[in-house]
Amino acid sequence: WHNRGAMAVVPTTPREIEQAARVIREGGLVAFPTETVYGLGANALDASAVARIFEAKRRPSLDPLIVHVADRAMLLRVAREVPPQVEPLMEKFWPGPLTLVLPKAEAVPGIVTSGLPTVAVRMPAHPVALELIRQAGLPIAAPSANPFGYLSPTRAEHVERMLGEAVDLILDGGPTLYGVESTILLLAEKPVVLRHGAIPLEELESILGRVELRVGESVRPLVPGQLPQHYAPRTPIQVARPDEVPKELRKQSGYLAFRDVPKGFKIVKVLSPTGDLREAAAHLFEALHQLDRLGLPAIYAEPVPEEGLGRAIMDRLRRATVRD
Numbered sequence: 001w002h003n004r005g006a007m008a009v010v011p012t013t014p015r016e017i018e019q020a021a022r023v024i025r026e027g028g029l030v031a032f033p034t035e036t037v038y039g040l041g042a043n044a045l046d047a048s049a050v051a052r053i054f055e056a057k058r059r060p061s062l063d064p065l066i067v068h069v070a071d072r073a074m075l076l077r078v079a080r081e082v083p084p085q086v087e088p089l090m091e092k093f094w095p096g097p098l099t100l101v102l103p104k105a106e107a108v109p110g111i112v113t114s115g116l117p118t119v120a121v122r123m124p125a126h127p128v129a130l131e132l133i134r135q136a137g138l139p140i141a142a143p144s145a146n147p148f149g150y151l152s153p154t155r156a157e158h159v160e161r162m163l164g165e166a167v168d169l170i171l172d173g174g175p176t177l178y179g180v181e182s183t184i185l186l187l188a189e190k191p192v193v194l195r196h197g198a199i200p201l202e203e204l205e206s207i208l209g210r211v212e213l214r215v216g217e218s219v220r221p222l223v224p225g226q227l228p229q230h231y232a233p234r235t236p237i238q239v240a241r242p243d244e245v246p247k248e249l250r251k252q253s254g255y256l257a258f259r260d261v262p263k264g265f266k267i268v269k270v271l272s273p274t275g276d277l278r279e280a281a282a283h284l285f286e287a288l289h290q291l292d293r294l295g296l297p298a299i300y301a302e303p304v305p306e307e308g309l310g311r312a313i314m315d316r317l318r319r320a321t322v323r324d
């Protein structure tokens, strides 16, 4: 793709999706909306197109990507095998924010999976994403469309600000529905959640029975999204209840509150006035992007209940706060 640097935010008319599909087929990079966060997509079967994703994100190549498919035929192009225990999960959660780690097919280049014998696949529940994949006629490898380690994008403008130069085209689908990434499930002998995300653990357990958690560990030396520090704003951030923050610091700091506005902070963003974890997740990255732009000396974030979507929220907050 030769149009480097000439990125444009494109409204998602059918024509524009067609244009984006052409960019994908020609080996270019398209940022597109999904129901979770915006993805930075390339042809999953073209190693050099995928290499451009790593370049654009400045992402270590040991971090495998998620492959997005639009239908079952495409799934079978990237997964060597679809174990029977996967069927009820696909039935219930696809299209949707559940990523399944399956045995990889030959056709998927090693750069996509960072050499792993498995491939992470999902079918996004967003009409623009699905139409893009369908029209490209190819599975699309796409990480979140943010520079490596930084806050994930939940709006087209976030992508434009963070990666505009490096992307050939951005499809604008408005703010994303879930606001946190997909849940990643590995189906080994036992099902294992590798990343908390938009499908709550409780929902998976209602189908699978007990599910193991391996969210802090890596299947590889470097599997970000599992790295201790990730999803981080530039401003130092810490998880703390309002009363744990000394008065002096409050005056100059931002506070990311769950439901109530605490006193004494310079600026407060509330994730969900009604205390709804789903709404809080949807606003999480947007609120952090806003706070991060203010150039404050510090941001504090209120812990939320660790149930349902609260697990994904706390996972993102904890990773954002680790500093070595």
Ligand code: TXA
Pocket: 034, 036, 037, 038, 039, 040, 063, 064, 065, 066, 097, 099, 101, 113, 116, 118, 119, 120, 124, 142, 143, 144, 145, 180, 181, 182, 183, 184, 194, 195, 219, 223, 224, 225, 226
């Ligand atoms: O919601 C989402 O999943 C978004 C949208 C764009 O679909 N995508 C996303 O991709 O979050 P990304 O690249 O930010 O996260 C991919 C993560 C990797 O960091 C790794 O933890 C895991 O998926 N992953 C990918 N392939 C894997 C594999 N074969 N085995 C285990 N984990 C894998």
Ligand code: MG
Pocket: 143, 144, 152, 225
């Ligand atoms: Mg990411």
